[in-house]
Amino acid sequence: MMQNMKLPGKTVERLSEYRRILLNLLAEKKNYIYSYELAALLHITAVQVRRDLMLIGYSSGARKGYDIRELVETIGRIIDSEEGLNVAIVGMGNLGRAVASYFRGKRSKLNLVASFDNDPQKINKVISGVKCFDIKTMEQTIRDLNISIAILTVPPDAAKNTCDEIVRYGIRGILNFTTVSLKVPPDVYLEEYDMITSIEKVAYFVKENLKTQG
Amino acid sequence: MMQNMKLPGKTVERLSEYRRILLNLLAEKKNYIYSYELAALLHITAVQVRRDLMLIGYSSGARKGYDIRELVETIGRIIDSEEGLNVAIVGMGNLGRAVASYFRGKRSKLNLVASFDNDPQKINKVISGVKCFDIKTMEQTIRDLNISIAILTVPPDAAKNTCDEIVRYGIRGILNFTTVSLKVPPDVYLEEYDMITSIEKVAYFVKENLKTQG
DNA sequence: ATCTTATTGTTAATAAAATAACAATGTTTT
DNA sequence: AAAACATTGTTATTTTATTAACAATAAGAT
Numbered sequence: 001m002m003q004n005m006k007l008p009g010k011t012v013e014r015l016s017e018y019r020r021i022l023l024n025l026l027a028e029k030k031n032y033i034y035s036y037e038l039a040a041l042l043h044i045t046a047v048q049v050r051r052d053l054m055l056i057g058y059s060s061g062a063r064k065g066y067d068i069r070e071l072v073e074t075i076g077r078i079i080d081s082e083e084g085l086n087v088a089i090v091g092m093g094n095l096g097r098a099v100a101s102y103f104r105g106k107r108s109k110l111n112l113v114a115s116f117d118n119d120p121q122k123i124n125k126v127i128s129g130v131k132c133f134d135i136k137t138m139e140q141t142i143r144d145l146n147i148s149i150a151i152l153t154v155p156p157d158a159a160k161n162t163c164d165e166i167v168r169y170g171i172r173g174i175l176n177f178t179t180v181s182l183k184v185p186p187d188v189y190l191e192e193y194d195m196i197t198s199i200e201k202v203a204y205f206v207k208e209n210l211k212t213q214g
Numbered sequence: 215m216m217q218n219m220k221l222p223g224k225t226v227e228r229l230s231e232y233r234r235i236l237l238n239l240l241a242e243k244k245n246y247i248y249s250y251e252l253a254a255l256l257h258i259t260a261v262q263v264r265r266d267l268m269l270i271g272y273s274s275g276a277r278k279g280y281d282i283r284e285l286v287e288t289i290g291r292i293i294d295s296e297e298g299l300n301v302a303i304v305g306m307g308n309l310g311r312a313v314a315s316y317f318r319g320k321r322s323k324l325n326l327v328a329s330f331d332n333d334p335q336k337i338n339k340v341i342s343g344v345k346c347f348d349i350k351t352m353e354q355t356i357r358d359l360n361i362s363i364a365i366l367t368v369p370p371d372a373a374k375n376t377c378d379e380i381v382r383y384g385i386r387g388i389l390n391f392t393t394v395s396l397k398v399p400p401d402v403y404l405e406e407y408d409m410i411t412s413i414e415k416v417a418y419f420v421k422e423n424l425k426t427q428g
Numbered sequence: 429a430t431c432t433t434a435t436t437g438t439t440a441a442t443a444a445a446a447t448a449a450c451a452a453t454g455t456t457t458t
Numbered sequence: 459a460a461a462a463c464a465t466t467g468t469t470a471t472t473t474t475a476t477t478a479a480c481a482a483t484a485a486g487a488t
Contacts, residue, residue: 203363
């Protein structure tokens with residue numbers, strides 16, 4: 001209930017992870033799961049799981065644990081959009097291709113319908129399972145294929161311009177993997193991920209642990 | 215002051231981002247920066263910047279803004295380890311190669327010294343700037359090259375075993391890019407990133423925005 | 429059929445992160 | 459050299475996220 005209220009970002013992330021795990025379990029013919037089991041699989045607490053499910057208004061009814069199939073369904077109703085959303089990868093270097101292949105095991109209503117690059121070797125070929133379009137045709141293609149989400153994997157010096165472009169063409173959400181931090185209008189959702197930052201964070205805590213534990 | 219206390223993870227992440235930006239600015243011959251300028255570049259608040267710098271005990275002394283060179287240096291003293299740490303990429307598929315190339319513009323004392331794969335085509339070649347070793351030699355190589363950080367980019371079904379292995383071989387920090395959530399002993403630092411989760415998060419907020427804004 | 433137990437759903441408490449408020453301090457202007 | 463100003467460093471407040479506590483309840487045991 002109160003499903004009209006936006007969920008906290010952290011909860012959305014965990015719901016996505018719950019679903020990933022639950023789908024795996026379904027494939028293994030498991031049908032019910034307790035909050036503490038699901039929690040253990042993600043190394044979080046059972047309370048957190050129950051609280052997240054409370055937020056999406058899901059209730060097991062009984063103390064037989066959660067019906068996995070039903071729960072997957074409920075999570076989908078909350079985090080997926082009914083009609084599905086179309087996604088494009090902008091920049092088909094190593095990272096773009098990597099992202100494309102991650103999409104194969106995808107679990108939501110997201111459709112990877114296009115990729116863009118400026119390399120003639122790539123244009124009009126199917127790469128990692130997705131057709132690559134000439135980046136010059138981006139405006140037309142984004143509108144034709146009704147693409148609302150872009151994954152940005154272009155080289156850093158192209159990031160700002162490309163971002164401004166796709167926003168003009170009507171993109172509503174961007175996952176930015178470049179090392180450039182972008183600015184978008186308030187009605188466009190932007191999520192940024194810098195892998196070097198993640199590595200430096202790991203290094204920091206390794207260093208600190210080494211200091212205290214030898 | 216109090217530099218022996220571990221910093222919050224969020225602060226560490228921002229420090230890494232400050233440094234990335236500051237290094238770019240240095241390259242453009244900018245020498246001083248105000249907190250609000252740095253904040254604007256990352257779309258955060260100036261208070262946050264000042265608070266983070268307070269936590270690492272850095273003080274500009276004057277109202278001329280921060281001396282960029284000095285600040286970069288200070289951040290390095292806090293988040294880098296003095297001798298540098300050696301890093302390996304485990305799994306040289308698309309994602310592994312992408313990560314390797316991100317390392318080129320690296321800004322810290324981290325050294326990418328090895329990668330591992332089981333594909334004979336790759337073994338003993340230099341790929342994306344880093345030598346690829348036979349994954350069978352991992353134990354020896356990790357010890358020989360004193361590798362303490364691993365970036366895990368193997369296929370999902372290999373994730374758990376590979377993780378247990380590298381932990382046995384003495385790895386102290388792992389950045390896990392597989393879709394499998396791992397378990398490590400408490401003295402090993404684990405950071406997990408699931409890009410499908412990020413995409414699903416973007417999709418959720420796009421959907422919500424579309425609901426309220428049409 | 430009642431008792432015991434395990435698990436849930438939810439409220440309350442705590443912890444962590446972000447933001448606001450503001451005194452201190454140097455800089456520039458007059 | 460005093461006044462006005464801009465910016466910092468830090469404490470206080472607010473907000474957000476996590477964890478703890480516990481009543482409610484269904485399932486199985488006796």
